[in-house]
Amino acid sequence: MKVAKFGGSSLCSSTQVEKCANIIKNDSEIKAVVVSAPGKRFEKDTKVTDLLIALYVNHTADLKTDNALQAIMDRYDDIITGLDIDRTLLDTFEATIKKYLTEIKDRDRLLDALKSCGEDFNAQLMSAYLNKLGINAVYLSPRDAGIFVTDESSNAALLEESYAHLAKLKERDEVIIIPGFFGESKNGHIVTFPRGGSDITGAIVARGLLADIYENYTDQSYIFSGHPGKIENPLPITEVTYREMRELSYAGFGIFHDEALQPLYEVEIPVMIKNTNAPEIEGTKIVPKRAVTPEKPVIGISCDEGFTSISVRHYLMNREIGYTRRLLRVFEKYGVNIEHIPSGIDNLSVIVRSNQFDGNNKKENILKEIEERMNPDWIGIEENLALLVIVGEGMERHIGVANKATKALADHNINIRMMNQGSSEISMVFAVRMEDDDLALSSVYNEYFK
Amino acid sequence: MKVAKFGGSSLCSSTQVEKCANIIKNDSEIKAVVVSAPGKRFEKDTKVTDLLIALYVNHTADLKTDNALQAIMDRYDDIITGLDIDRTLLDTFEATIKKYLTEIKDRDRLLDALKSCGEDFNAQLMSAYLNKLGINAVYLSPRDAGIFVTDESSNAALLEESYAHLAKLKERDEVIIIPGFFGESKNGHIVTFPRGGSDITGAIVARGLLADIYENYTDQSYIFSGHPGKIENPLPITEVTYREMRELSYAGFGIFHDEALQPLYEVEIPVMIKNTNAPEIEGTKIVPKRAVTPEKPVIGISCDEGFTSISVRHYLMNREIGYTRRLLRVFEKYGVNIEHIPSGIDNLSVIVRSNQFDGNNKKENILKEIEERMNPDWIGIEENLALLVIVGEGMERHIGVANKATKALADHNINIRMMNQGSSEISMVFAVRMEDDDLALSSVYNEYFK
Numbered sequence: 021m022k023v024a025k026f027g028g029s030s031l032c033s034s035t036q037v038e039k040c041a042n043i044i045k046n047d048s049e050i051k052a053v054v055v056s057a058p059g060k061r062f063e064k065d066t067k068v069t070d071l072l073i074a075l076y077v078n079h080t081a082d083l084k085t086d087n088a089l090q091a092i093m094d095r096y097d098d099i100i101t102g103l104d105i106d107r108t109l110l111d112t113f114e115a116t117i118k119k120y121l122t123e124i125k126d127r128d129r130l131l132d133a134l135k136s137c138g139e140d141f142n143a144q145l146m147s148a149y150l151n152k153l154g155i156n157a158v159y160l161s162p163r164d165a166g167i168f169v170t171d172e173s174s175n176a177a178l179l180e181e182s183y184a185h186l187a188k189l190k191e192r193d194e195v196i197i198i199p200g201f202f203g204e205s206k207n208g209h210i211v212t213f214p215r216g217g218s219d220i221t222g223a224i225v226a227r228g229l230l231a232d233i234y235e236n237y238t239d240q241s242y243i244f245s246g247h248p249g250k251i252e253n254p255l256p257i258t259e260v261t262y263r264e265m266r267e268l269s270y271a272g273f274g275i276f277h278d279e280a281l282q283p284l285y286e287v288e289i290p291v292m293i294k295n296t297n298a299p300e301i302e303g304t305k306i307v308p309k310r311a312v313t314p315e316k317p318v319i320g321i322s323c324d325e326g327f328t329s330i331s332v333r334h335y336l337m338n339r340e341i342g343y344t345r346r347l348l349r350v351f352e353k354y355g356v357n358i359e360h361i362p363s364g365i366d367n368l369s370v371i372v373r374s375n376q377f378d379g380n381n382k383k384e385n386i387l388k389e390i391e392e393r394m395n396p397d398w399i400g401i402e403e404n405l406a407l408l409v410i411v412g413e414g415m416e417r418h419i420g421v422a423n424k425a426t427k428a429l430a431d432h433n434i435n436i437r438m439m440n441q442g443s444s445e446i447s448m449v450f451a452v453r454m455e456d457d458d459l460a461l462s463s464v465y466n467e468y469f470k
Numbered sequence: 471m472k473v474a475k476f477g478g479s480s481l482c483s484s485t486q487v488e489k490c491a492n493i494i495k496n497d498s499e500i501k502a503v504v505v506s507a508p509g510k511r512f513e514k515d516t517k518v519t520d521l522l523i524a525l526y527v528n529h530t531a532d533l534k535t536d537n538a539l540q541a542i543m544d545r546y547d548d549i550i551t552g553l554d555i556d557r558t559l560l561d562t563f564e565a566t567i568k569k570y571l572t573e574i575k576d577r578d579r580l581l582d583a584l585k586s587c588g589e590d591f592n593a594q595l596m597s598a599y600l601n602k603l604g605i606n607a608v609y610l611s612p613r614d615a616g617i618f619v620t621d622e623s624s625n626a627a628l629l630e631e632s633y634a635h636l637a638k639l640k641e642r643d644e645v646i647i648i649p650g651f652f653g654e655s656k657n658g659h660i661v662t663f664p665r666g667g668s669d670i671t672g673a674i675v676a677r678g679l680l681a682d683i684y685e686n687y688t689d690q691s692y693i694f695s696g697h698p699g700k701i702e703n704p705l706p707i708t709e710v711t712y713r714e715m716r717e718l719s720y721a722g723f724g725i726f727h728d729e730a731l732q733p734l735y736e737v738e739i740p741v742m743i744k745n746t747n748a749p750e751i752e753g754t755k756i757v758p759k760r761a762v763t764p765e766k767p768v769i770g771i772s773c774d775e776g777f778t779s780i781s782v783r784h785y786l787m788n789r790e791i792g793y794t795r796r797l798l799r800v801f802e803k804y805g806v807n808i809e810h811i812p813s814g815i816d817n818l819s820v821i822v823r824s825n826q827f828d829g830n831n832k833k834e835n836i837l838k839e840i841e842e843r844m845n846p847d848w849i850g851i852e853e854n855l856a857l858l859v860i861v862g863e864g865m866e867r868h869i870g871v872a873n874k875a876t877k878a879l880a881d882h883n884i885n886i887r888m889m890n891q892g893s894s895e896i897s898m899v900f901a902v903r904m905e906d907d908d909l910a911l912s913s914v915y916n917e918y919f920k
Contacts, residue, residue, distance in 0.1 A: 266785070267815045285785055329893040335716070335735055338809060342802045348795040357791050361811045362892035364899070365717045365859075369892030402893045409815075420880035422889060427877065430870035439872060439898070441889040442812035442819030443779040443852045448889065449814070 021190075022049045024235040025200065025222030028059025028067060030296035031142050034102020040237065041149050043299050044157075044195060050235070052189065052196040052225050055146055056218040057138025058095055068095050068138040075117070076134045080127055089117065096141055105148045113141045128173035132202065133210045139199035139218060147197040158194040162203045165189065165196070167224065169203035169211050176203050176211040178224055178283075186228020198225060219280035227283040234284055234291045241295040243268070243304040245320040246465040250458055255469055258302070259310045260319055267411040267447045268320045281306070310413065317414035317421050318468045323461040325454050327359065327405040328374045328383075329438060332390060333367040333398040343394070344368065350389045354382045359407070360440050360449060369438060371451065374403060405437055406457035408450045408464060415446060422448060428467035434460050471640075472499045473681040475650065475672030477688040478509025478517060480746035481592050484552020490687065491599050493749050494607075494645060502639065502646040502679055504672040505596055507588025508545050518545050518588040525567070526584045530577055539567065546591055555598045563591045578623035582652065583660045589649035589668060597647040608644040612653045615639065615646070617674065619653035619661050626653050626661040628674055628733075636678020648675055669730035677733040684734055684741045691745040693718070693754040695770040696915040700908055705919055708752070709760045710769055717861040717897045718770045731756070760863065767864035767871050768918045773911040775904050777809065777855040778824045778833075779888060782840060783817040783848040793844070794818065800839045804832045809857070810890050810899060819888060821901065824853060855887055856907035858900045858914060865896060872898060878917040884910050 024047075026040045044050050058068040075088035096113055100106075117137060124130040143159050150157035162168075166185020169176035182203070189196055200218025205211050213220045219236070226234035242256035243265070260268070262285045269281075284291060291306035337343050344361065351358055351370060360371040377383040383401075390399055408425075415421050422441065425448065429436055438451035452460045474497075476490045494500050508518040525538035546563055550556075567587060574580040593609050600607035612618075616635020619626035632653070639646055650668025655661050663670045669686070676684035692706035693715070710718070712735045734741060741756035787793050794811065801808055801820060810821040827833040833851075840849055858875075865871050872891065875898065879886055888901035902910045 262785075263783075263816065279786060279789065282786060331893050331895070333713075335712075336729060336732060338807065339729065341805060341807050342798075344808060344811065345795050345798040345802055348792075348798070352792045352795055355791060357788065358794060359788060360813050361794065362890050362895070363810050364892060364895045364897040366713065367892065367895055369895065371893075400893070405893075417885060419883055419885050420876075422886050423873065423876035423880040425876075426870075426873035430873040433869055435867060435869050436872050436891070437893050439889055439891040440812050441886070442814060442817065443781050443821075443850070443855075443887050443901070445781070445812070445814040445817055445819065447814040451893070 021051045021229065021231050022047070022233045022235055023052045023054065023222065023226035023229055023231040024050045024237060025054040025218060026056060026296060027218065027236075027238040028056040029239045030237050031055055031057070031146075032059045032061045032065075034099045036296065037099060037103060037146065037149060039296050041146070041153055043237070043296065044150060045153055045155055049233075050195065051231070052198060052229055053146065054198050054200045054218055054222040054225055055139060055142045056200055057142055058099065066091070068092060069135060071095070072134045072137055073131070076131050079121055080130070085121070089114070092117070092137075096145070100145060103145065103149045103152070105145065105152055109141075109145055109148060112144070113137070116140075129209055132173050132212045135212050136199070136202040136210045139201045143197045143199035150195065150197070156194045157197055158192070159197045160189075162198065162221075165198050165225070167198070167203040167221070169205055169213075171205035171207050171209060171211060174212050175214045176205075178203065179206075182224065183228045186225060187230070190229055215279060220283075223280050223283040226289055227287055230287065231289055234289050235294050236291055237294045237296045237299075239295060239297060240293065241298055241301040241303050243293055243320070245469055246461065247322065250323070250461055251465050254465070257304050257319060259305050259307060261307060261310050261413055263446055264319050264411050264413060265306050267409055268322050312414035314414065314418070316412075317418035318410055318412040319414075320411050321408065321461065321465050321468065322411070323406055323408045323457050325406045325457055326374045327371055327407055327451065328377065329369045329371050329402045329405055329451065330387070330390070331367060331369040331400040331402070332394060332396045334394065334396045335366055337366045337368070347390065347394055350386055350393065353389070354386055356382060356386065360438070362438050362440050371405070371407075371438060402437065404454040405451045406454045406460070408452060408457070408460050410448045410450075410464065410468070411446060413446050415448065424467045425450060425464050428463040429460060432459055432463045434463070471501045471679065471681050472497065472683045472685055473502045473504065473672065473676035473679055474500045474685040474687060475504040475668060476506060476746060477668065477686075478506040479689045480687050481505055481507070481596075482509045482511045482515075484549045486746065487549060487553060487596065487599060489746050489749075491596065491603055493687070493746065494600060495603055495605055499683075500645065500685070501681070502648065502675050503596065504648050504650045504668055504675050505589060505592045506650055506668040507592055508549065516541070518542060519585060521545070522584045522587055523581075526581050529571055530580070535571070539564070542567070542587075546595070550595060553595070553599045553602070555595065555602055559591075559595055559598060562594070563587070566590075579659055582623050582662045585662050586649070586652040586660045589651045593647045593649035600645060600647070606644045607647055608642070609647045610639075612648065612671075615648050615675070617648070617653040617671070619655055619663075621655035621657050621659060621661060623659075624662050625664045626655075628653065629656075632674065633678045636675060637680070640679055666730040670733075673730050673733040676739055677737055680737065681739055684739050685744050686741055687744045687746045687749075689745060689747060690743065691748055691751040691753050693743055693770070695919055696911065697772065700773070700911055701915050704915070707754050707769060709755050709757060711757060711760050711863055713896055714769050714861050714863060715756050717859055718772050762864035764864065764868070766862075767868035768860055768862040769864075770861050771858065771911065771915050771918065772861070773856055773858045773907050775856045775907055776824045777821055777857055777901065778827065779819045779821050779852045779855055779901065780837070780840075781817060781819040781850040781852070782844065782846045784844065784846045785816055787816045787818070797840065797844055800836055800843065803839075804836055806832060806836065810888070812888050812890050821855070821857075821888060852887065854904040855901045856904045856910070858902060858907070858910050860898045860900075860914065860918070861896060863896050865898065874917045875900060875914050878913040879910060882909055882913045884913070
């Protein structure tokens with residue numbers, strides 16, 4: 021039994037929706053389907069979710085909302101016309117939006133409700149179209165499906181009881197169609213997930229139903245060993261572990277959100293990366309464990325920009341028990357998440373995503389507080405760093421893996437600003453200057469894969 | 471104006487004491503001298519301090535103390551006879567020891583008092599011999615010199631006021647001879663320093679007198695780029711910074727204790743490493759800053775054994791603000807000092823000196839507490855690691871430094887268990903298995919220096 025999730029590009033037009041419906045029709049194993057909102061049809065197109073946000077902004081600014089509403093309705097009109105299904109759905113959709121605009125006075129609640137429409141309407145029309153094709157499908161809102169969440173606007177966290185509700189859906193005869201991206205709070209509010217859009221719902225539903233496989237449909241057939249936009253013809257990955265996937269998706273592998281795997285990871289449900297436009301391709305399988313090929317210790321290389329390093333020197337630092345902990349406490353106080361803490365004997369660097377410093381002079385306050393509390397001999401800050409991450413379950417016991425990377429970087433005259441690899445780890449991290457990042461990625465990629 | 475410190479091997483016999491006295495006589499810049507206890511004269515010899523400890527152990531076990539006392543007195547008799555100075559000093563020494571044995575009832579206090587004799591007697595006889603040579607020298611006990619310390623036995627920490635007392639010694643006409651290794655508490659107890667023996671006193675006196683140079687005399691002319699016992703003909707270092715010296719001395723460079731530099735570091739007094747047996751050799755100079763030769767980014771390589779790595783995996787670890795800090799809190803609770811914390815995305819390793827786990831099931835308790843508090847997906851422990859540390863002020867902006875090390879290790883089939891280098895750092899750390907450590911050191915040394 022499978023749960024399938026279709027992304028925005030798979031549902032951007034009637035042609036794309038037809039492809040998804042055919043995939044569902046041709047695979048009786050698919051028990052539940054999670055859908056995204058209509059995505060972009062062409063590069064300069066606007067996603068329906070962004071139109072909904074524009075509608076919200078205009079409304080709350082007391083500006084005219086006609087244009088935005090019209091653009092949203094046009095998108096659904098196109099799809100419904102193309103699919104030739106019941107046009108009264110359009111009236112329902114418009115009435116829903118207008119009802120939200122009229123009745124919801126709390127701005128944050130209104131934003132969540134409007135944002136949910138993109139996925140919600142798509143689920144309704146998908147269900148209608150499947151029924152037209154003769155498939156016994158049913159649309160279930162998150163409330164009807166039992167997806168209950170905490171009540172903080174735009175920051176939903178799943179309530180554990182939801183899994184028990186979802187488990188009951190297995191007993192139903194229909195193919196179940198659920199909109200992604202939001203749940204309902206116990207106070208009856210629509211609340212969206214903070215990150216990861218429909219991916220998180222897909223994973224939750226797959227876990228609730230204890231699916232054998234979770235299929236994630238996008239416009240890509242594979243996850244690749246290197247970013248396709250940066251590496252020419254990168255090698256497709258056929259099998260990758262959750263841990264490897266997490267390391268790769270963390271730093272620049274955008275195929276889905278790195279947190280979305282968590283519900284599946286815990287119960288070890290494998291994930292298939294599938295392409296709506298070429299469903300016959302096997303795709304990449306994400307699994308708890310895989311056989312490691314000794315001669316291929318590395319599975320992929322990613323590179324992500326926008327990191328900052330704060331370095332502290334303090335003579336005899338490492339004789340002071342608790343120095344590092346107290347230093348990290350300063351970052352924690354300002355809610356700053358830490359990526360890596362490479363260290364020498366009397367110095368250490370704290371590597372963070374630069375956007376963690378956004379707002380309220382966080383960086384300045386942290387530097388000031390380190391100065392005051394930690395009695396450093398010297399503090400330095402280095403911005404505009406990129407992290408190159410080399411990933412592979414086979415790396416740990418393999419000799420010479422690090423040398424390939426350092427050779428490639430040295431051969432291309434790239435300075436290593438930071439280097440990090442622990443025992444029993446499946447990744448190796450190098451920081452380089454942002455200006456070097458594309459060259460660093462391609463040269464290291466070529467060293468391993470060419 | 472200089473302060474000179476002479477180590478145990480420089481004061482092990484009358485011949486050696488004569489060499490030291492001649493150095494003092496021939497350099498009118500030397501204002502104060504700090505002396506160690508008599509060291510070994512030959513490989514199987516016993517240091518006087520160890521004889522004093524044996525005396526203490528026999529005494530407190532109610533065993534006969536004659537042998538140990540005789541052995542101690544024989545050492546000083548030899549030296550005093552060789553120097554042909556006032557033999558009543560021997561009576562004073564023996565009386566002092568007997569007085570301590572009789573009068574000091576607290577065992578810890580007795581140990582400190584007995585241990586102090588080695589240095590104390592050497593200072594007295596050095597002063598007598600210098601006067602015989604026509605030099606106006608004076609022995610000052612730590613109390614007379616103003617070296618006051620905290621009152622915990624065998625764990626003296628300097629009281630800051632001591633520097634002001636020492637500063638006054640500049641006004642005296644004599645060459646001042648001070649025994650190393652101990653100070654006096656405000657309660658009138660003799661208290662020894664926990665580590666570093668006479669080195670720490672030497673540095674304290676140099677700082678108190680604000681010497682222009684601190685000369686540290688041992689039986690070596692230089693600090694070398696690699697450990698002379700492990701590397702054949704290692705390159706001598708002529709100039710090294712405090713920071714570099716600290717990184718090198720931390721991991722396997724035994725010439726003096728890595729904490730002893732601290733008092734000098736703060737006021738930037740340069741240190742000369744000098745050889746008592748060849749004082750004409752310039753030696754290694756330890757300075758606050760040095761000119762870096764671009765083509766020689768690395769100044770030295772050290773390797774130290776006996777490290778353990780505890781690794782923790784926790785899915786989405788790096789989204790949990792404070793996870794690392796809370797993990798470090800567990801180690802801190804058990805008083806365990808941390809060396810390095812290399813990390814991946816969802817995992818990190820904590821590297822500690824294995825001896826930090828000595829006693830009371832610390833390791834087991836820490837593992838248990840991590841298991842209970844940190845909800846890890848997996849914990850691993852790897853023992854018997856060695857840390858290879860590559861040091862140099864010139865490394866930071868130099869391209870290809872890491873590659874030389876990784877190449878040497880890969881060429882010699884050595885697995886890298888951990889790798890660590892931060893921004894703005896002057897060292898790079900590789901962990902290897904202890905069985906690989908000599909090969910790792912020599913192969914990496916050869917890559918940089920041969």
